[in-house]
Amino acid sequence: MTVLKTTDVLNAMIPHFYFAIKRLATPSWKIPHAVFQHHNLMLVIDGEANLLCNDAEFKATSGDIVYFKPGDMRRGDTNPNCLVKCYTVDFQYACPIMENGSWVNLDVALPFPAHSHIQDRYLFRRLKELFEEFMRHWSSGHENRTFRCRAYFMEILLLISHYFENNAINYSSIHKVEKVINYIAANYTRKLTLKELADSIHISPSHLGHIFKETTGETPFEFIINYRIARAKEFLEMGCSVTETARLVGFGDMFYFSKYFKKIEGISPTTYTGL
Incomplete structure (x- = not known):
């Protein structure tokens, strides 16, 4: 067995x-x-x-x-x-x-x-x-x-x-990271800095970077990008244009939107809309 x-x-x-x-x-x-x-x-x-x-x-x-x-x-x-x-x-x-x-x-x-x-x-x-x-x-x-x-x-x-x-699991850190993730979800359409995220839960940027990576396996920046691309897929599936979608999910530059979309999804956003 x-x-x-x-x-x-x-x-x-x-x-x-x-x-x-x-x-x-x-x-x-x-x-x-x-x-x-x-x-x-x-x-x-x-x-x-x-x-x-x-x-x-x-x-x-x-x-x-x-x-x-x-x-x-x-x-x-x-x-x-x-x-x-x-x-x-x-x-x-x-x-x-x-x-x-x-x-x-x-x-x-x-x-x-x-x-x-x-x-x-x-x-x-x-x-x-x-x-x-x-x-x-x-x-x-x-x-x-x-x-x-x-x-x-x-x-x-x-x-x-x-x-x-695993007594090393720090639920205090998990609680803090969950609050930051909720903050990101509410504000992902605009530019976010590590300092702003850290200030939202009253800890230092370096400490947030450490506990966020430890808890999620991603840096805050990586998480934001992945979150934006996930939301972008939803907007594209709803019929939004690539340009409009980039704006809606907080990318001010079409080049960077296309770059990160292809890096994560393996195809361009334009190709994705045709699937």
């Missing part, structure tokens, strides 16, 4: 949800001391919980991810002076993949520790947003809620998996 990366496994995963709640614990809240036969994923957003997973006891506080797998011995309660608030989901899953023309269900475990802390505040914020959307759809009762909840839950698992596999 082919050895798959964690991302490949998660992309094939189909979760089924048994229970989900945004828990605001009361002083008497407890997890019974027992073995459960389903997975449980918890994101603590406030307060403090005292938890046990098999032989390991630990305190879970804001920013902590807790994962119990089937067969784990569990127990838990909350600090009565600091009531825990968390998102929690009970689930099972299948991982069907096509192998040699037949469907095979992978029996794989999530590679998550029982207890860990998300140190990146931007990732923590994104996880809270995803869990909140998951809970909103779960509680809606709509007939398509499972489909929507699966989409949010799989993004949660992918983000957590990437974080565990």
Whole structure:
């Protein structure tokens, strides 16, 4: 059988949800001391919980991810002076993949520790947003809620998996780059400088250049050119002339528009309109 990366496994995963709640614990809240036969994923957003997973006891506080797998011995309660608030989901899953023309269900475990802390505040914020959307759809009762909840839950698992596999991922940088990309999308029709982009998020041009290249694989200039050419193709497909298209996407010089269009697409904009 082919050895798959964690991302490949998660992309094939189909979760089924048994229970989900945004828990605001009361002083008497407890997890019974027992073995459960389903997975449980918890994101603590406030307060403090005292938890046990098999032989390991630990305190879970804001920013902590807790994962119990089937067969784990569990127990838990909350600090009565600091009531825990968390998102929690009970689930099972299948991982069907096509192998040699037949469907095979992978029996794989999530590679998550029982207890860990998300140190990146931007990732923590994104996880809270995803869990909140998951809970909103779960509680809606709509007939398509499972489909929507699966989409949010799989993004949660992918983000957590990437974080565990590579703690060097800097979600603060990603957040900054996303803001710059949004700024470019809103202003690409005019001349943009690295300084202006950097000023839009209050960092130095050199730092922006570094984190932008690290995050996207392109320099800001390369990204702007590629974005303009992508938009140019849309205008050309809508019937705009080559000259008008160059103006609409921020190229003041037809020579440079044609040069970059051919460099990226392999053909001239005039040839593209005839396809």
